[in-house]
Amino acid sequence: MRTERSLTRLDRLFARLDREPERPAHLDEPRMSPHRIVLLSATLAFYAAIVVAVVTTSWLVRFDWQVMFFRPYQQWPEIHGFLDYWVVLGQRGPTAVMVAAWLGWRSWRQHTLRPLLMFGAALLLLNATVGAAKIGMGRLGPHYATVIGSNEMGQGGDIFPSGHTANAVVTWGILAYLASTPRTRRYLSALSAVVSLSVGLTTVYLGTHWLSDVLLGWAAGLLVLLALPWVEPLITVVETWILGARDAWRRRGGAPVPVSTAPAALLPQRSAAGPRDEQPPAREPVAAARSRTPAYLAPGPHTARCERTPVTPQGTRRPPHPERVRGTSARPLAGG
Helix, strand or coil: CCCCCCCCHHHHHHHHHHCCCCCCCCCCCCCCCHHHHHHHHHHHHHHHHHHHHHHCCCHHHHHHHHHHHHCHHHHCHHHHHHHHHHHHHHCHHHHHHHHHHHHHHHHHHHCCCHHHHHHHHHHHHHHHHHHHHHHHHCCCCHHHCCCCCCCCCCCCCCCCCCHHHHHHHHHHHHHHHCCCCHHHHHHHHHHHHHHHHHHHHHHHHHCCCCHHHHHHHHHHHHHHHHHHHHHHHHHHHHHHHHHHHHHHHHHHHCCCCCCCCCCHHHCCCCCCCCCCCCCCCCCCCHHHHHCCCCCCCCCCCCCCHHHCCCCCCCCCCCCCCCCCCCCCCCCCCCCC
């Protein structure tokens, strides 16, 4: 009696992954809508207001010094050890490795380079904008401040805006930006907001940044996320070029080229003025491609040996003998 093996949780997980399409159909990609443009303009105005408030040594600078003299790390020393590890969620190296690993898995499963390319573009924009602002304003941090009550601008520092805060906004916010459904995007947006807010306040607690550094870091990271839809056309062109170069290299090596390698946005779509029966080309799921019969097997169905119908052999299996005849015996001849 043969019993079937019960499926484990890992087996069910891989079975579900095998049913995923090569690229999600009707992918909800963010667009540069009027609502997003309004948010981008408001964030840019907030960014400029923070810079002007610090340059003019306004009440915000005085509040920075009050928070610094308050020394939160001395007021609540029991959470210092935990926050030393928590602030790592804003460091570019460890967070980039973790997020890139997850997005690389998504790219491999969905046969698209968009997640990795968008993450690379976001980090490039972050380094260019935040790095230029840090070098241009040259503000010193609380631990290196020289004159009480001054804004410490133009002293060769590199802490304005806060790189930890801006990196936390972009690194964890890109997961919400690349979400496939609006519901997942809302959940990931809330999670990334909590992480970025807590990382920024942790730098103030540890005394490594002024409070105004954190405010400008939040605005700088949010500007990068809001501007990403303008990068989408360039990402599509780069992805198409990379996939085309890969297919050309495979052809030179004699390897088979996949049928569907272009992004879904570049596939021919049905026109509004065309006939109704015209349909876009169907995309074959990965599971169907894996279950295709290999070329070296016969095209017909293959049944197990125990399922075949028994056949009774006809005739005898004994080979014919030329000197023997069934039913007769050879007798010696009597001599005369």
